[in-house]
Amino acid sequence: MASAAKRACDACHRRKVRCTGQQPCANCSQAGxxxxxxxxxxxxxPKGSRAKVISELRLKEHQKKADHRRQDSTYNYGSPAxxxxxxxxxxxxxxxxIDGCTDFYFAQxxxxxxxxxxxxxxxxxAEMDTSVEASCLLCSFCAFxxxxxxxxxxxxxxxxxxxxxxxxxxxxxxxxxxxxxNRKRCDYIENPSMNTxxxxxxxxxxxxxxxxxxxxxxxxxxxxxxxxIIGMQEEKTYTTGPYLAMMSMRRLFWLLFVTERAYALQKHxxxxxxxxxxxxxxxxxxSKSIAGFIHLVNLYRPFDDTFVGLWNKSRxxxxxxxxxxxxxxxxxxLPAVLxxxxxxxxxxxxxxxxxxxxxxxxxxxxxxxSSTSSDSSMTFGYPIEIAKDLVAVTSQLSRxxxxxxxxxxxxxxxxxxxxxxxxxxxxxxxxxxFSVGPQDYLxxxxxxxSTLQGGRSRYLPLLITKISDxxxxxxxxxxxxxxxxxKVEQSPEIPFLQHPDSSExxxxxxxxxxxxxxxxxxxxxx
Numbered sequence: 001m002a003s004a005a006k007r008a009c010d011a012c013h014r015r016k017v018r019c020t021g022q023q024p025c026a027n028c029s030q031a032g033x034x035x036x037x038x039x040x041x042x043x044x045x046p047k048g049s050r051a052k053v054i055s056e057l058r059l060k061e062h063q064k065k066a067d068h069r070r071q072d073s074t075y076n077y078g079s080p081a082x083x084x085x086x087x088x089x090x091x092x093x094x095x096x097x098i099d100g101c102t103d104f105y106f107a108q109x110x111x112x113x114x115x116x117x118x119x120x121x122x123x124x125x126a127e128m129d130t131s132v133e134a135s136c137l138l139c140s141f142c143a144f145x146x147x148x149x150x151x152x153x154x155x156x157x158x159x160x161x162x163x164x165x166x167x168x169x170x171x172x173x174x175x176x177x178x179x180x181x182n183r184k185r186c187d188y189i190e191n192p193s194m195n196t197x198x199x200x201x202x203x204x205x206x207x208x209x210x211x212x213x214x215x216x217x218x219x220x221x222x223x224x225x226x227x228x229i230i231g232m233q234e235e236k237t238y239t240t241g242p243y244l245a246m247m248s249m250r251r252l253f254w255l256l257f258v259t260e261r262a263y264a265l266q267k268h269x270x271x272x273x274x275x276x277x278x279x280x281x282x283x284x285x286x287s288k289s290i291a292g293f294i295h296l297v298n299l300y301r302p303f304d305d306t307f308v309g310l311w312n313k314s315r316x317x318x319x320x321x322x323x324x325x326x327x328x329x330x331x332x333x334l335p336a337v338l339x340x341x342x343x344x345x346x347x348x349x350x351x352x353x354x355x356x357x358x359x360x361x362x363x364x365x366x367x368x369x370s371s372t373s374s375d376s377s378m379t380f381g382y383p384i385e386i387a388k389d390l391v392a393v394t395s396q397l398s399r400x401x402x403x404x405x406x407x408x409x410x411x412x413x414x415x416x417x418x419x420x421x422x423x424x425x426x427x428x429x430x431x432x433x434f435s436v437g438p439q440d441y442l443x444x445x446x447x448x449x450s451t452l453q454g455g456r457s458r459y460l461p462l463l464i465t466k467i468s469d470x471x472x473x474x475x476x477x478x479x480x481x482x483x484x485x486x487k488v489e490q491s492p493e494i495p496f497l498q499h500p501d502s503s504e505x506x507x508x509x510x511x512x513x514x515x516x517x518x519x520x521x522x523x524x525x526x
Contacts, residue, residue, distance in 0.1 A: 009023070022035075101145035142175050204259075260273055
């Protein structure tokens, strides 16, 4: 047996593997790494993932090569060498940046979009020097994480030394531009793959977060079209190929399914994806996050071409019984207790009450509501009940768990609040029947929007204007001035993931319109 070298090369020392002492050593030759002995020996540090370390080493070599190429005037990315926009930004994709974005994704976003695996990400890092597809996906992935308003600030601080005066969101936009520029170098439309579809999805997320909704819709439709080209809508596609790849592909299809339906309701768009394949298996992931993802899918399954057609006013075959049944179906879509993270619960529960509001809006648009109906979901005052449930949920959630979902979650809260304002202005309310009433719920929702990152600047002015224009002056003033959250009575044995009234839980999911339709003429006079 060969004896161990007296001193390991730099790469073997970093990877914590046995070095042969040659130059290049056997390990570096096999891994395709530069074999050097330049580092000064230091004390051993904590153990880490060898796969991740080797990817970091390859990335550092990639950056060194890129620095050398940038010094060569003939080096370019498919555009004139004299153009600054044709060159990779120095230090744009560093191990620290990818590490921080990866940590944020798995800690906060993976439960709601479980389409990337850690090994997959670092395999892309190893390929980014030779694969335009890998480079585009990594750029769009990191751009999406950096542009998210709820991203952990410590990650933003960790990249500040790398980008100088550039802010976290500015770096995200730079990476977004780099992904779009580099993508022109490959024929991803004629030769699509899972990576190109995921890239389109992250591009959608980046533009949506920047309120560029036409461009966002283009990239979302691009992702769904590419998915159909490779047959993701057919169950037979998942019978061949590696298990992990097929598992991720199935999750990607359902993520696109949910996202398209949410955006279709929000922006009045048509659908392209339908229920044509099996759901993911909850047994795939011991962390139970897939079970929550399946709940998310089930929330959106009823919102098919029929509902979207009615919502977009392209069809009129609607009935009171059908909408009442849909409200009941929503009420049973989520269990009383959710096994998952607080972040996942924030998305599911808030979305739940937003969809209840959407169905109620369609009911009143079709003149199906009655003040004497025995079904509360078919009455004019139902949004008060929805607001009460939403306040009970958000009172138990941390601010971080809501902010991580960005503007989409704030839009849902905003829409519920706007609908509540319309009801308060037109429906007679006996204050003696409420120890805590509609005005208190609205006060809480206004305060919540004002404290969430992005809510105060974008949504609060719109909400304040609506309150001032719609409610009586004395009521508007009492809500706008204090903006203090209310205390919600709850049994201490009920966990925050459980709805405060499990017998009357209602369900829903994803983003909402910026404003509510004009309902005033539908209400009977007080």
